[in-house]
Amino acid sequence: MERLSLNQITTERWNLREAAEGCARAGIGWIAPWRHKVAELGLAASAQAIKDSGLRVSSLCRGGMFPAATAAEREERLDDNRRAVDEAATLGADTLVLVCGPAPDRDIDSARGWVQDGIDQLVPYAREHGIKLGIEPLHPMYAAERSVINTLAQANTLAERYAPEDVGVVVDAFHVWWDPEVYAQIARAGKRILGFHVSDWIVPTPDMLLGRGMMGDGVIELRRLREAVEAAGYAGPIEVEIFNRVIWDTPGDDVLALMKDRYREHVL
């Protein structure tokens, strides 16, 4: 239970102070804030709220979104990523999660190239600030709208261009569970695994974005995936990250209680 982390999007109605206090009440020791929630409260107040609740930060969500149609726009995206690194450092996160972004047009290969260019340029800045970059492959159904990095194999190949101290991967069960190569690629990632996220894949899936389920409500072999990332060497926090309208409409304290039960039953 000491590895459980609340990814803040799971309690979307709470601001960061409410989420931090909710974790403290529930005995959850980790939190993963989202940048729009940090901005809402202010960076200094966010860091203070997390400190006041005695929490550690498992990651900051999210940097990335590198591809854009013009060089000027790509430079703006990079500036925003540098701000994300600053925020991660101020909040005491080790890892900035990268959701790498969609293509601005039909040319997915160029977009993938811009992701690599963006990471190339971000790495020295992140290293200087003591922040690791965690490339999170997103489910292929998000390839057109959120990220052109869609398999763990692809994320590993990208990460391996850099030192393991600088760039790794984030394994989110929802995004990778379907992949015939997932266990081989988790083993390949090894010590580069910088985060492990859990939720579930509900059948039938109610919505492409807001259709994730609480652990145990779907078909993902969560325990098997948890054992695989541990066998690969990962011993860090396990984030629960759920985009789901019904869960968002549930009082946060109830969500945290259910999350703890389901984590115990289906992940541990």
Add this chain to the structure above:
Amino acid sequence: MERLSLNQITTERWNLREAAEGCARAGIGWIAPWRHKVAELGLAASAQAIKDSGLRVSSLCRGGMFPAATAAEREERLDDNRRAVDEAATLGADTLVLVCGPAPDRDIDSARGWVQDGIDQLVPYAREHGIKLGIEPLHPMYAAERSVINTLAQANTLAERYAPEDVGVVVDAFHVWWDPEVYAQIARAGKRILGFHVSDWIVPTPDMLLGRGMMGDGVIELRRLREAVEAAGYAGPIEVEIFNRVIWDTPGDDVLALMKDRYREHVL
């Protein structure tokens, strides 16, 4: 234009006779019937309707659905696949498309094993009847509900267990466009490519099942994919297969006219 084929689901409101006559009016020389539509009209009447309209059959949709919780159920699925082979032969199709089916539970590896077992058992029967089996990898977002075969790499590995005369793969642009390995896997498939399907990926995607778009309305590099399957050796019919409520609600003749225009503009 002589390679264009109507996958019958694109004009879902038409029965098979109406679809065949619609193709003849539009100057489309190929059709891919669906089994529930064949059953609706009757097998002999379906074969006659296709013959009367002077069409050739690009494939029959669909066999597969191999995984099931009990051996008895899996045997029933196999019986149904044998009937599908019979129907394909009667209709004059060369290829039966296999949508391999979801797992009955959380155990995706066992389900993948049952797919292989099912194909093992079906191959001799299909060969005897002159029917090739075309394994169609489905988009990973359908892994829990429609098929545990989700990448072209996986379909190729499965197909390569058999003679190229017996088992190949079907490349549907909607299912594979996002895959970083798609062009390498198309080249690998080579002469095993038994079909090529086109439609488009709309942004934002309106629905997981009924959200496919007409060619040109989305982000898929259709021409590039068509050139790749041709470079790999495929010279057969190109099916337009679109699950989309708006298109289904449009008069079939209008859909066929639009389909021809878009095929010319975005595929050829």
